[in-house]
Amino acid sequence: MIDRHNPPTTSERGTWNLQPSTAPVPLLDLKAQYAAIREEIRAAMDRVADSQYFILGPEVEALEQEVAAYSGCAHGIGVSSGTDALLVALMAIDIQPGDEVITTPYSFFATAGSIARLGAVPIFVDIDPLTFNIDPAGIEARITARTRVIMPVHLYGQMAEMDAIMDIAQRHHLVVIEDAAQAIGSEYRGRRAGSIGHMGCFSFFPSKNLGGFGDGGMVTTNDAALAERVRLLRGHGAHPKYYHKLIGGNFRLDALQAAVLRVKLKYLDSWTEGRQRNAAIYRQLFADGGLALDTPQCLGAGCRARAEGACALRLGGVVLPYEAPERRHIYNQFVIRSTRRDNVMAALKERKIGHEIYYPVPLHLQECFAYLGNKSGDLPASECAAAETLALPIYPELTEEMLAAVVDAVAAGA
Ligand SMILES: *Cc1c(COP(=O)(O)O)cnc(C)c1O
Numbered sequence: 001m002i003d004r005h006n007p008p009t010t011s012e013r014g015t016w017n018l019q020p021s022t023a024p025v026p027l028l029d030l031k032a033q034y035a036a037i038r039e040e041i042r043a044a045m046d047r048v049a050d051s052q053y054f055i056l057g058p059e060v061e062a063l064e065q066e067v068a069a070y071s072g073c074a075h076g077i078g079v080s081s082g083t084d085a086l087l088v089a090l091m092a093i094d095i096q097p098g099d100e101v102i103t104t105p106y107s108f109f110a111t112a113g114s115i116a117r118l119g120a121v122p123i124f125v126d127i128d129p130l131t132f133n134i135d136p137a138g139i140e141a142r143i144t145a146r147t148r149v150i151m152p153v154h155l156y157g158q159m160a161e162m163d164a165i166m167d168i169a170q171r172h173h174l175v176v177i178e179d180a181a182q183a184i185g186s187e188y189r190g191r192r193a194g195s196i197g198h199m200g201c202f203s204f205f206p207s208k209n210l211g212g213f214g215d216g217g218m219v220t221t222n223d224a225a226l227a228e229r230v231r232l233l234r235g236h237g238a239h240p241k242y243y244h245k246l247i248g249g250n251f252r253l254d255a256l257q258a259a260v261l262r263v264k265l266k267y268l269d270s271w272t273e274g275r276q277r278n279a280a281i282y283r284q285l286f287a288d289g290g291l292a293l294d295t296p297q298c299l300g301a302g303c304r305a306r307a308e309g310a311c312a313l314r315l316g317g318v319v320l321p322y323e324a325p326e327r328r329h330i331y332n333q334f335v336i337r338s339t340r341r342d343n344v345m346a347a348l349k350e351r352k353i354g355h356e357i358y359y360p361v362p363l364h365l366q367e368c369f370a371y372l373g374n375k376s377g378d379l380p381a382s383e384c385a386a387a388e389t390l391a392l393p394i395y396p397e398l399t400e401e402m403l404a405a406v407v408d409a410v411a412a413g414a
Pocket of ligand 1: 081083084099107108109111153179181182202203204215216217337
């Protein structure tokens with residue numbers, strides 16, 4: 001247990017011997033990233049401006065091929081956002097009102113929103129408290145005659161337990177749509193996000209690891225027929241123009257976004273390495289400060305056990321992100337757990353250090369889903385995560401001094 005009133009300073013920790021920065025540390029600094037690639041991006045944007053070809057076209061087609069290849073997929077279809085990627089993927093398999101889609105309650109809203117918008121029913125299965133991803137052990141009990149899809153989310157940049165999920169899906173003839181919005185380039189047993197399920201859905205929202213200058217997304221698949229349907233639906237289901245085979249929508253990606261994203265994709269692996277390096281430094285700094293708690297031991301006890309005092313987490317300190325075996329974690333977020341989250345947040349705020357709760361309310365308890373009849377206590381691991389998690393800055397341009405400042409602030413509050 002750490003002494004809260006007298007936390008060790010970084011110099012006492014020895015290993016790094018860092019002077020923590022005193023400047024504000026944002027949660028994400030896209031200006032720092034832009035500064036390094038400004039000329040290249042501007043040249044790419046000029047190329048599009050000179051062409052006056054703004055929607056789909058050669059830039060989008062090139063990005064589709066590049067992201068598909070990067071993700072180990074045969075096909076990529078550029079779309080207007082990660083949300084629309086999920087929506088159009090569900091439309092491509094003709095999801096109908098009343099169909100059930102099994103997914104996680106611990107994700108960004110779009111995961112469940114895309115299901116409900118089609119009149120389908122999101123069926124929430126609780127998460128594994130170690131990885132924050134859907135726990136395959138809970139899936140089979142929720143399968144009914146109406147179940148059509150399993151939609152796992154690779155949260156924070158670490159892939160869900162895909163072998164178990166694919167096995168269940170095969171036995172029950174279900175479609176698997178991966179919500180890979182936070183997980184471009186992450187791997188499960190050597191296979192990339194978006195390449196294992198029937199379709200993968202990516203987001204190029206600016207704060208994602210590969211972020212555009214606005215909204216954008218992509219659907220990936222190894223199934224040529226599904227790729228064709230997504231492509232049709234993206235443009236109002238028309239082929240040729242004005243002859244509508246399907247009722248689709250305008251889910252098109254802009255050429256300007258594609259041009260920017262193509263420049264950024266070349267740097268993605270080096271940025272990922274930067275995020276992984278920062279995660280490793282955090283682990284060292286938290287361990288040196290006596291703040292890091294043993295993850296499995298603490299999380300095995302669960303929230304209620306912690307409230308009753310049966311877990312070290314109650315005594316201060318934080319649980320660091322768990323890296324499951326045989327994964328490439330790309331650290332879209334670096335998320336810690338603390339039972340003193342309010343204190344930790346106050347300390348971070350005082351030192352102007354960026355932080356965010358992803359996500360404070362699990363999806364099954366959102367007001368708009370009250371009609372589904374879920375209630376508090378139904379999915380305890382997700383509710384516990386929502387009460388304890390906190391994302392810290394992890395972007396690649398952070399310096400060791402900035403990381404030390406973050407850890408010092410957490411130590412002051414934990
Ligand atoms: C960001 C995100 C989305 C939605 O992507 P947008 O591009 O913002 O529409 C969907 N699911 C998850 C898990 C996300 O993080």
